[in-house]
Amino acid sequence: MSVKSAVRVLEIFELLRNYPQGLTIKEIGTMLNFPQSSTFNLVKTLYEKGYLSRTELKKYKLGPKLIDLGTSSMESMDLCRDARVHLEKLMQQVEETVFMAILSGDEMVYVAKIDNNRSIRTSAQIGSRRPMYCTGLGKAILAFLSNEKREGLLAKMKLEPITEHTITDRNELEKQLRLFKDQGYAIDNEENEEGLYCIAAPVFDATGDVVAAVSVAGPKDRMKKRHEFIVFHVLNTTRTISRNMGYSQTGKEGV
Template identity: 60%
Template sequence: MSVKSAKRVLEIFELLTSYPNGLTIKEISGLLSSPQSSTFNVVKTLEDNGYLTSDIGKKYTLGAKLIEIGNSAMESMDLSKIGTPHLTELGQYVQETVFMAVLSDEELFYISKIDNNRSIRTTAQPGFRKPLYCTGLGKAFLAFMPADLRDSILERTELVPITEKTLTDRRMLEAQLETFYAQGYSIDDEENEEGLYCLAAPVFGAGNKLMAAVSVAGPKERMTSRKQDIIVRLKETTKRISAGLGHNDSR
């Protein structure tokens, strides 16, 4: 999609927020001073993908897909607002890099990163995506999400080796995830980046909804020498963030 088309999409969304009863393509075209033919193509593409909906009179209104996106955006804003002070405190204590990520389209999506003067170079940054099966954060999602969702995701996931230590056998991965669920945290032992060891734990919201995951990452030798201490602080942090999101912890 061109920049011009993307701008037109945004203009249509903003326009329709002021017309809850909807507008026809001709009306949209006139109000935006755009050619009717190109407006038709953009509107139909948005409708086909659930971002717009139309009634019997061919009047278009904002679609249900935008509600999902809006809810996700609100959740991310709440997570960032509630989580950042706790992530900062965790980072100051462990003196390693701290991340928080959410699940987006069956991938890991980083929303926060807390650096310190001992942070190591890593490819993970806010706004970046990574696979679930080979990251500590991703394995936290897989371990604690509903079993049917995990099965459907793994069915569609090709377990490609990222490093020599990446698990590519589904049965071994599922056994590992069971262990992670039982202990309340997950591990990435140089499976996504050589030299990087990661401990991660889930964040829940109201109704026991899996909202996010938090991780501490650093050089393997340094991380493993303080592993139990880091795990305790990590789980305390995710418990506090979860409480702030309305979760009643029972673990």
């Protein structure tokens, strides 16, 4: 049996995740249909404990203590911990920024980022979420999901333009995903951020399911000049991580 106050705390966190600029106590209570007195007490407690922070306009947003918890959670994940040495090696080989992401709901969330000293500026950070359809990491995961799960995710997606290069036609996206599965890696060609080009490949677990993806991201011109070189090292890295997770099947594209 769930505890009402605990459920409400989780619902507050889930709500504020979508409002980085924060919400007032009244807005939180109204949007979640909570009594104002309960909302006030919950928000006040979470603020005092550091789980929420408050702006000058008295709006509340997710607080710094959640960062510590999230970091500890990710560090406890075998995948993230065990993969890090291989991600760092990949960064040294290609001299570009390296990312790892996992599927979370109908989005992808970054769980690792290894910067290079010539990394370009990007809004992607550990813990941030992105749509699946416009990122190399997301498309690498989508391409290798089961047909049923991929269709379920695509059916719920609104293919909204993020940049002028974003694919917003489902048929075109599905055609691209089939190509990516055949070649074993995915590409984001300025579809999520202008000027950014990404090459990403899937990571599989012992059951053969795709559980994550690894990408290399950098300026488009520089990445395209070294395209095959980067693809080679990305695939080598994801093969190694997959093997370390117990993946041993043959015949699956890309591994």
